[in-house]
Amino acid sequence: MATRPEPPAYPDTAAALVEHVSKHPEDWMFYLRNMNGYSVSIEEENATLLATISSLQTENTRSNAVIDYQKEQLNERDERNIERATKAAEKITRLEVEKVQLLAAATPVPLADTAPGTATPAPASRNGSTSLSEKLPDPEKFDGSRANLRRFTQQVYGKMIANADRFPTPQGRLTYVAGRLTGKAY
Template sequence: MPAHPIPPTLPRDRAEFEAHYAKDPDQWFQYLSDAYTWMEEQEANQTTVDRKLVELQVQVEALQGELQLSQARGAEATSQKNWIVERLDAKEKELAVVRLELYKAQTAAFPTVASLTPTINPDPVAKDRVAETVGAPLSPVTRSTASAQLSERIPDPDKFKATRADLRRFHNAITEKLTVNRDRYPTAVSRMAYVNSRLNDESYKLIQPYIRHGTCRLPDYYDILDILHKAYGDPNEARTARRKLDTIRQRDRDFATFYAEFQCLSLDSGLDDNALAPFLEKAISGELYDMLLTNPPTDYNYHTLVTHFQNLDIRLQEHREGNRLRFPFKKPAQGPGKVVTPLRQEARKIKSSSPGEAEAPREPPARRRPYGPEPTAPL
């Protein structure tokens, strides 16, 4: 079927149309029916096309809005980039001026040297040569003078032991060293070389793939520390700290030593103060826990408990020291037999170490004379 209905013929006037219609009315009826059907279909298709056209127009408007927004953002980014470049150029100029002033200040700190030019012709008419002050440039700064202007050198930290327990100590020590003595290691290459020198053989193998021709190719020493953290760090540091908080005990340590370890674990655990109070109360020694019976705290807040346990521990240490001074030789019995006091131990050492005197052999117990007056011989 063609795109649209075609009439049986194309009459040139009305008379020809009436004649053809009278001759074959069925064919014209079929044409008119097909024409009406085609027009209805075209009307439905036109509605669908109009709806799609509206949707496309909406999409075009949205894309135009996004394009305008992208163009605005691009212009803003370009403007910001230009501003950063200008600021960078200005800072570089300021840095050059500061370096020049620093050089002038360093050179001005050196005393001027007067050099006498000898007279070539001893002519009395000629004027005497006057000592001329030597100006810039001065002699280069010596190593001793430059070292005097550097920061005080911090001792080198111990080498990294390639263990998880030693990672925090090494990280803090290296960061502190390179922060305070940054003027001694001004470049990233020098800082990375120093960090690599503080690694043992096992941990150095992690950094060795990044070294080419004796130079570490990483951006700075922070990247070396990140590699060590990925290899030796605890991925579940908070969970591990909470588990250790549940098992840590003070036992026979003083409270200050115990609390230092407890505080380190509490910071790693991420728990708040209200959650730390039960862990602290469970971890203290039995003596401090018994002292709570007669010396309860004002409240069971974490910081209040810490202060209270510190005061109780001080009183306990003072009590132990007082007992030691009052009863210096009293020792707990180690089993059956006599208690060996420090004086007896010292006397035995002196007796055994005295030269020329050998300890007399002891008599067997059966041959010892009993206590009391000596027996008289029978008459």
């Protein structure tokens, strides 16, 4: 940008200006030519700046439109991904439920583990310790009489409940009862 030309003098009144111009016409002619060139260059620079501003505003408008379009595309893609993930999770859940139902249906009902009228005690939890419950004495051998059946059944049932951790499986309980019935060692 060109520097603004300075006048040859700064008179205070119009009469002083006329007097100075009549005494130094070449200086004032030079000043007026330079001032004209300066104003033309300012107008050209101003026009260039206005064109630049206009093109930048157009570019800014286009960029904002692209940004808005991309945001819209991302939101739509996110919604599709969420929808797909939800459907996949529902499908997996449905398949797992069906699998559990099939496994439950395929699991055979166990035969009676205990004598009729007695419930199988749940195995006691170990709670991380390896010690077993205090062992109760074995019931007396069953002699086969009907009168002795109730006593034997109650004693075996009581032992199974009190020492559930010693008989954690149905096979273990069955082996113990069979041993007490036959008199063979357990």
